[in-house]
Amino acid sequence: MFKSIYLGIGLLALTAFSSATLAADGGTLQIFVSKNQQSLTVYDGGQIVATSKVSTGKSGHTTPSGVFSILEKRKYHESNLYSNAPMPWMQRITWSGVALHESNSVPSYPASHGCVRLPGAFARSLFQMTERGAHVIITDAPVAPQLISSRTLFTPELPADNSMLLSDAQLRPTNFDGSEIPVEVAVAEVLPKVGASTSVTLEKLPPLRILITRRGVREMVFDAQEILTDLGFDAGQPDGHIGPMTISAINGFKRWKGLPTKGEIMTAEFMRTLYHAGGRGEPPLGQIMVRQKFKPVFEAPITIDHPEKALGTHFAEATAVNRFSGKAEWHGVTLEDYISSATRKRLGITDDQASDSMAAALDRITIPDNIRHKIALLLDEGSSLTINDTGIGPETGQGTDFITITHRNPQG
Template identity: 35%
Template sequence: MKLRRSTPARALAGLAGAAILSVAAASAATARDTAPETAENPANEAPLHMLVSLDEQQIQVYRGTDLIETSPISSGKRGHSTPTGVFSILEKRRKHFSNLYDNAPMPFMQRLTWSGIALHVGKLPGYPASHGCIRMPRPFAKSLYSMTERGMHVVVTRGQAQPASIRHDVLPQPFVPETTVASLSSETIAADPALRGAIQETPLQASLPVSQPDNPHFDRPLRMIITPQKAPNKIMVLQRLLNQMGYKAGPVDGVAGRKTRAAISLYQEGADLPVTGNITKGLEARIYADAGYEKPQNATLRIRRKFRDVYSAPVTVRNIEREIGTHVFTALDFEQGDKSVEWIAVSAEGERGGSSMDILNRIDMPEKVALEVSKMLTPGTSLTITDRSFKRNTGLGTDFVVITR
């Protein structure tokens, strides 16, 4: 089975189902090897998506949400199982030999981790048989290699899933400045002989477009991730606030010792509360209000471009104590100046934490943050929302890697 080669000038990746390999690129895909000649995509063609199901031992190829091809794979055997999670293509080599397993050939290698997991040509016995890599048939692997570039997403899950279109206010839309409309009043028209006769019964209105500079990074998808932050120690917060108000709660060490309890009792007495020296939710709320303290937002949005951090901002996840799971949302193709873009979603851990829509309903993004992200938005941008930890920069170049097992 062979896929048609296609490398659009700006078609960039979306994420799909069980494992999504976003495939769309700038004009030539090179890593350390020279990219093959490619044909251009028809206009407005949706990005290509690859779904890898470890349970089904299968890759599904989607264009947008339309399934167009499937192919078998062979993933990691027992003791060397292929990890599930959200990855990116870190390196590409037409000819590569394993550094770990007897110099074994790995043609059309596309690296997913620096610890040895990759997509490449290999034997397919009909069951998991590799040392962790995802083996593919040669024709498929060769065609796939011609369509990808570094940074393309790969999302690996156990079960089979499908990409689904999704709409939600939390998902960014392209920023388009409003146009300014200038009106000529009837008095202005009457005072200018040149205008009389040219103007009928309604005032003249001229649209004055606001210039919008081209985004110099428009061909580079953003990699965004929202993760919960560890809640601050409540006792330490109360100690700090009591000290600020002059109640001498002692060192801010998170231990409700003698000095802290005495400060609480003194505060309770002054606030006409039962003097117990104990910390309760009601007491916390009262001290927060008196000290003018606002609880910090409980999650962080981070953004990378070309494997480098470019932005971060606080956001809020409602009901933070509940599971979130791992959900990946990807913007499809759009042009500069477009007012909207479609998104697709995939839950990388099934229904853990709820559906993708359920998770979006729990996200509160400040208006200022939403505006800044909209201005940065590019085709193929992805947003991962997860309660899993993620790997940070390794010094070798990587994106937000989320391991789900």
């Protein structure tokens, strides 16, 4: 199923579009806000479909930059933080209080308490265009999505061999397991007539939210718990948390291998030794995480080449996804993002120069074939991919997609 809404009317100014025209399915729309230009641009893939002026947060109440998605929509809402201030046509992008909404004061300079203020007519039309989950990308300087090509990007796969799916015969509905997502297809009970055509009907799948990042302590602890248990050390149920049983198992392993038990628990030397003892080679440095419908689905370790160099922060969304032909188009952007020296040290980044494009970052990433296949079976229109070095931020939680907060390079 295709959800693109090519309107054929070029750039739409604030006063030019009608809500009826733009009430089409908005699953692939991306909203870009530039704080420097105080502007908002709506894209469908690489095509601009609407623009408007905005007012973002003033000094002391700065609107955060990064990759967000629409978490909640209300035609009318009152602020819980600022004296019940009215917020018509509210589209929430963080649970901590940031939203897009209508305002009578949109002076084309920063004036809000952190929200993105929109003119009245535009706020209503934008509300009618979007769906929950639509992405909102907020930057300082304006950015625009570009078509990206990389062997690492995902393409869709059908859950069953086409040769098994027949029509123009006596048909009955059947479910094939499409990797945890039921897919309704048509299966012949009798042999088809000569010249019968082949057809299949696939359910529309909710878009995936994919994050590629560096492994954090939680992921390393989870692996350590599994390997320690396999080696006969009782580390408790693998949960990614360092409890008394896990500490006891780690120290027991360290004593066995002659490693120091004082000081930091999860050292690089401990992880390398543990992985080798468990027959797992070198510890992976990357992690891929997948969400769908604001909930975690699965995650897995991946490989990052040249880990001493920052990946950078990048975002892309899949459009023109054709599950029959196995093709998809990805449009993406690279975002400015400053990483502090303390964080770089923690992550083992010694080369300050990050990958300058999403394609360059993708070329450094290797994803196991079984994980690629699992994603390919679930990939559909509007799925997105975020790459960053710092992992899941504090705004990501229950009832959210992956939220990435970016930071401006401090001025000297």
